[in-house]
Amino acid sequence: MPKQKIRNMEEFAAVSGISRPTLSKYFNNPDSVRKSTRERIEIALDEHDYRPNVYAMNQNRQTTRNIGIILPYLADPFFNEIGRAVEVTCIEAGYSPILLSSHGKPELEAENLDSLRSLKPAGVLLAPFGRGSDRKAIEKIGRDVPLVLFDANISDTGEAFIGTDNFQSVGLIVEYLCRSGEPPCFFEMETPSNPNAFKRRQAYQESMAQHGYTAHIFQAQGEGWDFEEIGLTEGGAMLRKSIFPTNTILCSNDRLAIGMLAAAYNLGLKVGHGKGCSLRIAGHDDHPFSRFTCPSLTTVAQDYAAIAERAASTLFRIIETSEAPATRLETLFEGKLVMRDSA
Incomplete structure (x- = not known):
């Protein structure tokens, strides 16, 4: 039997047996409810395949113009360049970028995501480790704010992925x-x-x-x-x-x-x-x-300038319209052959 489609938080409260105020507290800050209650809510979310329109909820409370940007290794000149391009795009659009490096450590990526949640960013741009990433940590911030992945993909995570074909x-x-x-x-x-x-x-x-x-x-x-x-x-x-x-x-x-x-x-x-x-x-x-x-x-x-611009503009559009895409977006840019002397 197909799962019942849950249209709003009131319906989710009714089927889960969890009060509407408690759910609101959880969706605003999961750590604000008791661990046992948080586990009940997360089990119910999985069981009923429900995801609230967090972006619409954000319109009812003060939000920042901060954009979190997390890169796996900022000492790598490639990520340095793409990070700079994303920063510039954010600034030109009137947002304040918060650029964090995970320094090659997947556990630090999870810590960076948790730190960003406390800053209540308008959205997050993440170049993840991929298989080494803590998927639960990424999904957790994705329940709070719009999330766009770039460079490396993690399937079914975030509203969009932008990268190279x-x-x-x-x-x-x-x-x-x-x-x-x-x-x-x-x-x-x-x-x-x-x-x-x-x-x-x-x-x-x-x-x-x-x-x-x-x-x-x-x-x-x-x-x-x-x-x-x-x-x-x-x-x-x-x-x-x-x-x-x-x-x-x-x-x-x-x-x-x-x-x-x-x-x-x-x-x-x-x-x-x-x-x-x-x-x-x-x-x-x-x-x-x-x-x-x-x-x-x-x-x-790789056209990292195009990847950076598309990732940022996709995130801005989701933030400013308060609407997540009906299906996860995926954009792949073609590479360009550069013939030099080594081959």
């Missing part, structure tokens, strides 16, 4: 590498920090199959955010052992590729597509430093 972007660079030389091997971390890495691996496998080539995947030990060091040490060890069956290596991200370039230099291997070159290396993201490597890195550019 990894299947298009990886397919683009695989096609180029196959067309311009030997087909690429794929170099990645064994335990990647970002869920985009899994999609890129799958995209590589599918694209290689489409072009009639065997996929060769090589995984480096290590986890965390020291991508360049992992590319240098683990990638360097693989290069010394000559385990790659072709002379072309596609790295899961540019930071791994930058480390691999350094490893090749240390081994006296000339990287590029010109005369005397024995190795081609490519990456993904168009990291801010990728055009300054030697040789400059061939990669796929």
Whole structure:
């Protein structure tokens, strides 16, 4: 039997047996009710699949113009750039951005979300860890304020997700590498920090199959955010052992590729597509430093300016109309091939 559609809080109070004032206290601040009551409410929410129109409720009490922005690792120049773009977009729209970094620690992401709740932001823009994220913490703030995810997706969470079409972007660079030389091997971390890495691996496998080539995947030990060091040490060890069956290596991200370039230099291997070159290396993201490597890195550019603008404008529209979308929105931007000297 289909669940009864609960249209408002009065109906939810009737079916759950919890008073309307108690529910109002919970939805304003879950910690304001006793733990046992909070658990009863959350069980009833799951059972009846009810979600109140928190945005309409916010119109009845004073709200801020603060926008919470949480990034996984602000020391990464890619996230630094996209964070700056989001900040500027918020400021230009008349909002006050509160930018927080989780410093590569999923538990700090949950703490940042909890800290934002106490500030009662108008909405939150989150670039999550993905599989490492505390989903309950994300869903908790999503019950209070509009929530838009960007860069990394967590299915069925928040009102919208904005990111890059990894299947298009990886397919683009695989096609180029196959067309311009030997087909690429794929170099990645064994335990990647970002869920985009899994999609890129799958995209590589599918694209290689489409072009009639065997996929060769090589995984480096290590986890965390020291991508360049992992590319240098683990990638360097693989290069010394000559385990790659072709002379072309596609790295899961540019930071791994930058480390691999350094490893090749240390081994006296000339990287590029010109005369005397024995190795081609490519990456993904168009990291801010990728055009300054030697040789400059061939990669796929993510349109982080467009991602930042669309994520912010989607959030503003939800805040200002007090209406969540009928279905979760998902916008994927295509990557752009950037051909440089490394491949």
